Amino acid sequence: MAEAAIPQSVSSPAPEKFLPLGKVSFFRRFWASYSAAILTVGAIVIAGVLWEIEARYIKLVPAYLIPPMSEILAKLWTDTISGEIPFQLAWSLKNYAIGYLIGAGLAIPLGLGMGTFQALNKLLSPYVWILYVLPRIALLPIAIIAMGFGPEAKILFIAMACFFQVIIPTVAGVVTVPASLLKVGRLFGGSRIQVYRKVVLPYALNFIITGLRLAARTGLMVMYSTELFGSIRGIATYSIREAALFHTDGVFAGLIVITLLAVVLVSVIDILDEKLRPWKNEVSF
């Protein structure tokens, strides 16, 4: 309606801003393509330099609390070379991977089942909701007393976090398939199974992938916070130990490792998602 009201015949001369590409100066083109990357890298470098200056000369916060950036990077380097950080990180990541696989592996079939069968949905959804809303981390002390400081409790919590992050979008995906699509499928002579395979599953796939993405991020957070409380090994344990020894450079080194890990993981997933699923429409949570 609104579009129809706009007269289509009016043709204005192109505004001067949109010159053909050849006439734009090299610098402008360069800036247009890379400004975000340049500004980001520049900002990170400047932040690091300011940190260094603050810790060495200004000292708003005593240097034993926030050490200079160079010392943090040096500590990061030595501990990586000595194998300490990779060793701890590998232990954490193993739990993370196992937990993620268990959680997502259970959530997808169960979610599809709950979305498809009304009765199952009615039976299980109250529990899924309660456990989803409950801040599950509060159960950690009991789980640790029951299971010990080993990997079992961590895997359980990572699996739970991933499970709920995946199952809720999965159910929502199956339930919210537009009725018109289902009708079209039936109209064109698809059997129930065919409609399910060719309409419902591709539609729900979007939601499932969104859930898997969210789970990757949440699982990482849970991995860290479960280790924080008490653990035999792990990257968070490394940070805690360094903090207890007042080696704040080690704490910041651990923080850098976990930040890098999260950023790399999330961006790899996002890029893969972009490449493999170009048709996606954003499902926001």
Next chain:
Amino acid sequence: METAMQSTDSNVLVPALEQPLPPPTRWQAFRTRYGTLIVTITNISLFCVLWQILQGGPTPVIDTRWIPAPLSIINAIITTTVRGSLIDNFVFSATTYSLGFIVTILLGIPVGVFLGLNKDVRNVAQTFVWIGYSTPTVAILPILTVIMGFGVDAKVALVALSTFFPVAINILNGIATIDPVLLKAGRVFGANRWQLFTKITLPALLPWTLTGLRIASRRGLTAVIVAELFGSIRGLGFMVRLEADRFQSAKSYAAIVMLCVIALILLNGLEWIEKKATPWRAKPKF
């Protein structure tokens, strides 16, 4: 489409494609109104009874130190409420949480809007906010504890930090995706920069901010609990840990039930506010 199909034109001798439904009988009306509720309540009650039978008897299936029977949890809730420990710890946690959240609302939202206004500043800020959003914020807890100690301020700082990033990332996204046509239309109608900001940018940001706050409320709750588990002398998280260490797990479940209630109220309350404040936005419920 749907309405066009349903309309029955008496002059045309074509039957309506879809007959209007007959008015519901009293039983049907009752079922549509209360059916789900009744099924859910029956479902949960049966589950609790089963749980009580399995765990409450002399030979529980799982050690009652890990999973106590529901009646003993209710008993523990009553005892701890009467003695006051549940209420005390609740007040402490709620204060910490609200202080952190207020810091985010008062400082975080303006900072987010301010960072978003210029395109280049926004690009840089987006990266930092995105890094902050992707990393587990609780990773800063050891540093905060070393700097600020085991008092309230470290916990408030942690809550503020973990709630800031979801809010900020949503605001920055919101500013980046404002429809440029709206801004141009504003300019055409003679709005100055301030008017553009107050009449177009801010209303467009409202739903984004509310979504950010909803996500932040969950993260903030987790942050409070982790901070109290990790090092604290009061609070619900501390209570869970203390009672678990004393093998009085019914009492720690009492605290967990309390946390669950808080989470439910928070989440539903924020969802309700979101619905009331942005009625034009029909959101699918997840």
